[in-house]
Amino acid sequence: MSGLEYFVVESPEATGKAYYERIAGDVLQDLNLLQVVEKLHITVDPKVPLFVAVGVTRKLPSQVRVRDFAAVVPLESRITLSIGDETYLAPLLTLLWDRYGKAEVDQPDRFTVVVTAPGVTAQEIEDLVVLDPTGSLYRDLMYALICIQPEGFKVRKQSYGDGRFFFVASEDTLPEDVVQTIVAEKFRLIGVEL
Template identity: 30%
Template sequence: MLVESTDVEGAKVYEMIIKQIFQDLQLSPSVKDMRVFVDPKEVVFILAIKMDKTSNFTILGDVTSIEYDKESNKTIIRVKDENYLPNILKKLWLEKGRENVHQPDRFSFILEGKDDNLNNLVIDDPYENLKKRVYDAIFRIIPEGFRIIRDISKDDVIAIVCTDELIKDEWLDKGLKYVEELTYS
């Protein structure tokens, strides 16, 4: 982690704050590297974080058996791995509507009609989950009052430039430089 600042003591404090937030959110193992720039005189905060690789996403077909019953015109989903039950239910509610998902028992779901795309429905995406957690950390780290935020993220690098004034081109350039450094490191 590199924290740059015109205020040396302020840089140390920010490094401590960042480490504490990442420890609280248990993100430290998931972050490869980070660049931070803080300038209290210019009122700018730049942060770029390179996320570590995650495992692959899980699709519904991997953790369930899906059958279509022609006679009743219903699709029956039987859960093989109960660890995914909350994710499956949440995703089915989101995709099909809560009123259209029936759960006769703990490990079964019934949907009206036939849906050939259910097998490929992503129910768990560790990369997206990590990304959400990193953004949560970022919004805890950003100095209070910095309401103008530009997201300049690219691939596995999440980066923001923020201030309480108009964002200057030179700040964006510095942020993009951090993104490039982290992308190829």
């Protein structure tokens, strides 16, 4: 699959394997995840039944803080934010309203936000995280794997962190030690030691 450094689907049934390669490719493409996932190994065994996906993500975009797109200027008891990039203005306003209340947050014009809440420092506002792409990315990735897996596999275990992820699903209960052994084994195939 274009975009992925490593992509393998293994299955005891050759026809099913070919179909799952296409399904995985289509789903990742539809959800714009081809640029995010670096390695992906999928195992589908309908006999067990078991679906295991392990993978590694590329370096993800970092968190977006207020200082990344706005100049924060303290003046007397007010803090004025000059917005440089309007993209993050809506989540910023929501965040400020939630923290300080609407009465303490004013937007006199399109690119200016004034915070009048007492005791707030410029440093505190500059460090506010407005957007964390990893959160939505994780949700998208897990949604993609749910779409890829055979539908009846309702018992799931999933994990994400340190740039790698795994997703295990089955129709039956999954014993913890079995999951760990299988996942470690599959991770070794893509060159990752747990």
